[in-house]
Amino acid sequence: MKAYLDQNPRLKQFVHWLLIPRNEARPRLWVSWLVNPFLHQRHRSSKVRASVRLDVLPFNPFSMGEHSVVESFSVVNNGVGPVRIGARCTVGIGSVVIGPVTLGNDVIMAQHVVLSGLNHGYEDVSRSIREQPVVTRPIVIEDECWIGANVVITAGVTVGRHSVVAGGSVVTRDVPPYSVVGGNPARLLKQYDPGEKAWVKPTVRV
Known part of the structure; x- marks a missing residue:
């Protein structure tokens, strides 16, 4: 189709x-009421708070796993790319998720986090930016991650398993698994060393 x-x-x-x-x-109300509930895969134990702006359309996937919650005043938009939320995830109060975005299982997002897999074209100076095509690159947050308050994660970034992004950070490149990053732009602060069985600071900051 x-x-x-x-x-x-x-x-x-x-x-x-x-x-x-x-x-x-x-979407129009008839889409939200009569199409989305039957088309998209939401586990019966998942919750979307009443004040959430769920801009979900039928032409891209949207799914939520068991016991996941999108908290109040958040925005979820799959208009230009799929949004997949795994099991036991929390999308914190006032957060924005614009696809393409995938959250693994057991992901914690604190308040006012922005994940946007969308960028606007701007190269053609003869047209307004509003009129130019959008470009998408998927964001992936792997299992067991904690994303702190007021974090921005830009298009194309993968945050590796069991990693922490400190509050207020702007993440512009991939985060290795089992890492702690922070800052603007975010940089590596700690990483788990399986040999030492401890979280250690990197000898060379990257």
Whole structure:
């Protein structure tokens, strides 16, 4: 269906209008009420608080595993890429998740975290940035990670398993598994050494 619509721009534009009001990002109510609950995979024990802005559309995947929670005043948007939330995850109060984003299992996101797999094109100076195509690169947060308050993770970043991102950090490159990073831009602060069975500071900061 997607391939067929891509080959028929006018039909694609009409279908897009049926799903989303012009110049808006959130789906029409009929999509939220009558389509999304039957199309997307949400475990019955998962919770999305009433004040969450769930901008979820049928043409990209959205899923939540068991006992996961999206807390109040957050925004989740799969308009340009899938959003997959694993089991026993918490998306903290006031956070923003714009796909393509994948959270593994047992991920903790504190308050006001921004994960955006989306970037706006800007290279063509003859057109406004608003009119230029968007570019997406997936964000992956692997199992057991803790993302501190007010963190920004940029498109294309993978945070490795059981890692910690300190509050207020801006993460612009991949984080190795079993690491602690912090700062703007985030840098490696500690890493687990299986030989010493301890979290140690790197000898050379990267």
